[in-house]
Amino acid sequence: MSQKNVSGRATAETVRPDQQWRVDATIKCAHIDCGMQPCMVEVPFRTTDAVMLERSTLVRNFERGEKIFTEGDAAAGLYCVRGGVALLSYKDALRAERAVRMVGPGDLVGYRSLFAEEPHMTTAEALTACHVCFFPKTTIVRLTDTYPMFSRLIFRKLARDLGSRSGLFIREQHLPIRFRFIHFLRMMATRYGIANRNGVVCVKLPIMRRQIASLLSARPESVARAITDLERAGLAVFDGRNVTIPDTRALYRIIDDAAELIRRDERH
Numbered sequence: 680m681s682q683k684n685v686s687g688r689a690t691a692e693t694v695r696p697d698q699q700w701r702v703d704a705t706i707k708c709a710h711i712d713c714g715m716q717p718c719m720v721e722v723p724f725r726t727t728d729a730v731m732l733e734r735s736t737l738v739r740n741f742e743r744g745e746k747i748f749t750e751g752d753a754a755a756g757l758y759c760v761r762g763g764v765a766l767l768s769y770k771d772a773l774r775a776e777r778a779v780r781m782v783g784p785g786d787l788v789g790y791r792s793l794f795a796e797e798p799h800m801t802t803a804e805a806l807t808a809c810h811v812c813f814f815p816k817t818t819i820v821r822l823t824d825t826y827p828m829f830s831r832l833i834f835r836k837l838a839r840d841l842g843s844r845s846g847l848f849i850r851e852q853h854l855p856i857r858f859r860f861i862h863f864l865r866m867m868a869t870r871y872g873i874a875n876r877n878g879v880v881c882v883k884l885p886i887m888r889r890q891i892a893s894l895l896s897a898r899p900e901s902v903a904r905a906i907t908d909l910e911r912a913g914l915a916v917f918d919g920r921n922v923t924i925p926d927t928r929a930l931y932r933i934i935d936d937a938a939e940l941i942r943r944d945e946r947h
Contacts, residue, residue, distance in 0.1 A: 700737035700813060715759050715787070715814065718832040728822065737813040741765075747788070747803040747811055754792035754799055756815040760784060763809030764871075764885045767801045768893075778893035781806070781886065783870060790837055793819065806885040859895045860905040861934050864915065868924060880927050884920040 767779040792799045823830040872882040892899040909915040916923040
């Protein structure tokens with residue numbers, strides 16, 4: 680579907696032509712997982728700008744394995760993941776895939792390239808079925824130039840997302856891989872886990888082990904050893920991507936105790 684401006688004419692700035700996007704009245708969106716919603720509801724847009732936002736915003740459902748955008752693509756706008764999980768990755772100098780981070784409901788992606796006015800340096804691939812909103816570059820630039828409050832709210836959200844300590848923790852190479860992997864499991868269990876009446880948590884990991892290793896800045900064999908150690912200790916059971924955690928408190932206590940020791944060392 681062609682992207683249109685407020686007058687209804689097709690614009691030159693479009694998302695990838697092979698993707699079937701459709702118009703959505705996002706300004707009226709009340710979806711709890713919409714990352715843009717808090718940035719929009721607090722800003723008193725003029726009617727013409729509200730209509731522009733409504734008519735220019737596109738939505739699309741992506742199947743598992745589909746690319747939302749690809750490394751090298753022109754940065755045509757801002758993407759908001761409203762449902763599902765996607766992985767951001769890039770190709771290193773040897774053309775090997777390197778995972779950067781996972782994104783899920785409420786996360787905004789594509790903003791670095793958009794505001795830097797550069798092609799995308801990463802590829803966003805749907806790990807599960809994803810529902811994504813797209814805000815065209817012309818729309819975002821118009822609103823950020825016109826409404827300082829909108830700019831502040833957008834950059835506040837992006838700064839908070841970038842400053843997430845959870846993402847930083849799992850990439851700290853001076854920490855043992857065991858701690859980083861347990862912290863990763865905690866993130867996955869918190870976001871995607873299902874607990875039964877006995878408190879046993881089951882979670883299906885959305886990425887493969889080599890991708891987990893890339894996220895943790897570790898080697899795949901190090902992740903394999905961490906998995907073996909946790910199974911031998913009875914702290915988790917792995918069956919492919921399915922993980923069963925019998926006692927989350929016992930598992931998480933390991934990194935909580937480690938974090939407390941690190942804080943004590945920092946104080947002294």
